[in-house]
Amino acid sequence: MGSLCFTSVAKADGVVERGFTVGDVPGVLWSPASGPAAAALVLMGHGGGLHKKTPALAARAREAVTRQGFSVVAIDAPGHGERPRTAEDEQVRADFREAHATGDRERFRSVSIAYALSLTERAVPEWQATVDALQQLPEIGRDAPIGYGGGISLGTAIGIPLTAADPRISAAIFGGGFFVYDELLAAARRITVPVQFLLPWDDEHVDRESCFELFDAFATAEKTLHANPGDHRTIRWNGVDEGFLARHLS
Amino acid sequence: MGSLCFTSVAKADGVVERGFTVGDVPGVLWSPASGPAAAALVLMGHGGGLHKKTPALAARAREAVTRQGFSVVAIDAPGHGERPRTAEDEQVRADFREAHATGDRERFRSVSIAYALSLTERAVPEWQATVDALQQLPEIGRDAPIGYGGGISLGTAIGIPLTAADPRISAAIFGGGFFVYDELLAAARRITVPVQFLLPWDDEHVDRESCFELFDAFATAEKTLHANPGDHRTIRWNGVDEGFLARHLS
Numbered sequence: 082m083g084s085l086c087f088t089s090v091a092k093a094d095g096v097v098e099r100g101f102t103v104g105d106v107p108g109v110l111w112s113p114a115s116g117p118a119a120a121a122l123v124l125m126g127h128g129g130g131l132h133k134k135t136p137a138l139a140a141r142a143r144e145a146v147t148r149q150g151f152s153v154v155a156i157d158a159p160g161h162g163e164r165p166r167t168a169e170d171e172q173v174r175a176d177f178r179e180a181h182a183t184g185d186r187e188r189f190r191s192v193s194i195a196y197a198l199s200l201t202e203r204a205v206p207e208w209q210a211t212v213d214a215l216q217q218l219p220e221i222g223r224d225a226p227i228g229y230g231g232g233i234s235l236g237t238a239i240g241i242p243l244t245a246a247d248p249r250i251s252a253a254i255f256g257g258g259f260f261v262y263d264e265l266l267a268a269a270r271r272i273t274v275p276v277q278f279l280l281p282w283d284d285e286h287v288d289r290e291s292c293f294e295l296f297d298a299f300a301t302a303e304k305t306l307h308a309n310p311g312d313h314r315t316i317r318w319n320g321v322d323e324g325f326l327a328r329h330l331s
Numbered sequence: 332m333g334s335l336c337f338t339s340v341a342k343a344d345g346v347v348e349r350g351f352t353v354g355d356v357p358g359v360l361w362s363p364a365s366g367p368a369a370a371a372l373v374l375m376g377h378g379g380g381l382h383k384k385t386p387a388l389a390a391r392a393r394e395a396v397t398r399q400g401f402s403v404v405a406i407d408a409p410g411h412g413e414r415p416r417t418a419e420d421e422q423v424r425a426d427f428r429e430a431h432a433t434g435d436r437e438r439f440r441s442v443s444i445a446y447a448l449s450l451t452e453r454a455v456p457e458w459q460a461t462v463d464a465l466q467q468l469p470e471i472g473r474d475a476p477i478g479y480g481g482g483i484s485l486g487t488a489i490g491i492p493l494t495a496a497d498p499r500i501s502a503a504i505f506g507g508g509f510f511v512y513d514e515l516l517a518a519a520r521r522i523t524v525p526v527q528f529l530l531p532w533d534d535e536h537v538d539r540e541s542c543f544e545l546f547d548a549f550a551t552a553e554k555t556l557h558a559n560p561g562d563h564r565t566i567r568w569n570g571v572d573e574g575f576l577a578r579h580l581s
Contacts, residue, residue, distance in 0.1 A: 277570060282556065289543075296558075305570035306532065308546075308556040320527060320555035322570040 085214035096146045103214045106207045107163045108156035109133050111142045112220065119152035121226045121330035122215060124208060124243075124250070126236025127155060128258075128313075129193075132162030138232065145230065149327050152221060156211055158235065159203040169199065189286070194262045197238040201264075204239045205246055212249060226330035229253035233279055234313055238265060245271040252329035257281055258313030261291040269298035276301055277325045280308040281316040335464035346396045353464045356457045357413045358406035359383050361392045362470065369402035371476045371580035372465060374458060374493075374500070376486025377405060378508075378563075379443075382412030388482065395480065399577050402471060406461055408485065409453040419449065439536070444512045447488040451514075454489045455496055462499060476501055476580035483529055484508035484563055488515065495521040502579035507531055508563030511541035519548035526551055527575045530558040531566040 083104020090099045092114055099110045112119060123145055127135050133155035142153035157163055160170035173196040180189040215221050227249045229240045233256030244253045245268040253272070256279035276299045280292055296306050305325075309318055333354020340349045342364055349360045362369060373395055377385050383405035392403035407413055410420035423446040430439040465471050477499045479490045483506030494503045495518040503522070506529035526549045530542055546556050555575075559568055 280556075293539075302560055303569065304560065306530075306556070306558040307570075308558075310552055310554065319553065320557075320572040320575055322572055325570055 083210065083214075085217065094143070094147070096143050103156075103207075103211050105164070106156050106211065107133070108154055108211055109139075110152060110154050110215065111139075111146050112152040113146055113150055116150065118220050118222065119225050120150040121152070121228060121326070122212070122221055123151045123153045123228050123230040123326060123330075124212070124240075125153055125155045125230045126232060126240050127158065127161065128232060129196075129235035130161070131235075133157045134162075141230070141232075145326075148323075151326070151330075152215075152225070153230065154211060154215060156207060158239065159200055159207070173199070186286075190260050194260050197235065197259065197262075198264060200235070201239050201242050205243050208239070208243050209247055212247070226251055228326045228330045229255075230326060231256060231279065233281065234258040241265055241272065242268040244274065245269070250274065252326055253277075254279065254325065257287055257289075257292040257295075258284055260287055261295045266295060266298045269295055270300055273300050275303035275325075275329045276305070277322065278304060278306045279318065279321065280306060281313040282308040282310050284312045287313075333460065333464075335467065344393070344397070346393050353406075353457075353461050355414070356406050356461065357383070358404055358461055359389075360402060360404050360465065361389075361396050362402040363396055363400055366400065368470050368472065369475050370400040371402070371478060371576070372462070372471055373401045373403045373478050373480040373576060373580075374462070374490075375403055375405045375480045376482060376490050377408065377411065378482060379485035380411070381485075383407045384412075391480070391482075395576075398573075401576070401580075402465075402475070403480065404461060404465060406457060408489065409450055409457070423449070436536075440510050444510050447485065447509065447512075448514060450485070451489050451492050455493050458489070458493050459497055462497070478576045478580050479503035479505075480576060481529070482506060483531065491515055491522065492518040494524065495519070500524065502576055503527075504529065504575065507537055507539075507542040507545075508534055510537055511545045516545060516548045519545055520550055522549050523551050525553035525575075525579045526555070527572065528554060528556045529568065529571065530556060531563040532558045532560050534562045537563075 086102050088100040095114045097112045097114050101108050125138055127138055145151045145153050160166040176192045180192050216223050229244050229250050231254040237255040238259050244250045252275045254277045258281055278296050307321055336352050338350040345364045347362045347364050351358050375388055377388055395401045395403050410416040426442045430442050466473050479494050479500050481504040487505040488509050494500045502525045504527045508531055528546050
């Protein structure tokens with residue numbers, strides 16, 4: 082799909098942030114500024130409409146680097162961030178806005194799911210090519226354990242089929258905040274690695290029961306459901322088990 | 332209700348374990364073997380049919396002492412452990428066994444709730460007298476923050492009304508595994524301190540929805556629901572935020 086090219090580098094507070102491309106896909110890699118090889122590689126997905134350097138994502142990434150010695154990578158999903166939008170992307174966004182404006186919840190749900198399926202089909206091979214490329218770096222290599230580090234919403238809609246498809250991923254953080262559909266449940270049933278599932282308890286669009294069905298679908302006994310009050314935009318996470326990835330990626 | 336009398340003392344692995352009575356109520360206090368005053372006092376409730384030194388409870392208590400410098404106290408609930416059973420206790424236990432043996436779920440539920448209400452009415456003032464007495468000890472005193480440290484089931488049925496009644500308790504761990512009833516919901520609505528709520532995801536007797544109703548009832552935004560697969564006897568907790576009490580009792 083293309084080779085790894087670094088496009089920028091900045092160092093601050095013990096973290097090296099490098100912009101890169103793999104083929105057409107732009108990404109960012111946060112790594113420890115010093116020390117030996119990365120303890121693990123963590124893949125972070127961004128939410129719908131956001132991008133690889135969204136402040137909340139970048140803050141979590143830097144924390145994972147400085148506290149746990151991980152390298153963290155994020156890439157722009159198709160049609161997001163620096164990436165061009167196809168005619169389909171533009172059409173879906175227009176449908177989206179219209180369904181939201183008219184308050185047609187059923188249409189909003191069906192448009193969201195169709196868009197997620199289209200994005201996933203493109204994003205999963207892009208993530209896999211990104212991992213292939215990063216595994217060529219000496220500080221990562223083929224031995225660093227790999228985890229999927231969230232987040233909720235679109236990051237989960239893409240992360241679940243990615244984790245189901247890629248045996249290199251050995252622990253994953255997913256969450257609610259997105260509609261649950263048959264293809265997502267089918268992918269969850271193929272996941273056997275430890276899962277931490279973060280649920281905004283009062284999401285206005287996504288009903289809890291569908292998220293419970295998704296949690297139940299993961300084919301692993303090593304799974305935890307963590308909920309805090311709030312919807313997927315207002316949630317303030319607290320009491321999350323911050324050691325989850327470190328425990329399972331060592 | 333009675334003064335504090337120590338009845339035994341044993342020291343092992345950095346933990347002093349002292350048996351005591353406050354009036355008729357026998358208890359056990361685990362404290363750091365050395366060092367200054369306790370960082371906090373944690374009250375631990377045992378499950379139905381169990382007692383103050385149930386192995387799982389004692390293990391959690393010792394861990395809280397050695398890892399976090401807490402003092403931990405447990406007392407026998409009325410009719411449990413070393414305590415005599417009243418005619419009512421014997422009758423309820425007989426009803427209990429019968430309802431369980433005949434598989435009459437509705438009767439099992441109503442007997443369980445009646446028994447919990449009877450136990451709570453006696454146990455709440457016993458816990459409060461125990462705390463009064465322990466606050467006279469120089470190594471605890473009136474300044475040590477107090478938390479309710481669980482556990483699920485009967486420990487929650489008693490702990491919720493206790494926490495609602497006693498403003499000295501400033502953070503609490505509760506959980507599922509017990510039927511939810513109106514008096515318990517009413518008490519939960521009076522709780523405004525941070526709550527960690529541990530839910531066995533697949534309890535055979537208690538339906539999830541009733542536990543969600545209980546979680547929703549706590550009148551605090553600082554609450555976390557944590558679920559792992561299993562019922563309340565087979566559950567293996569993992570990924571629990573072990574720093575919850577330490578954060579809120581400092």
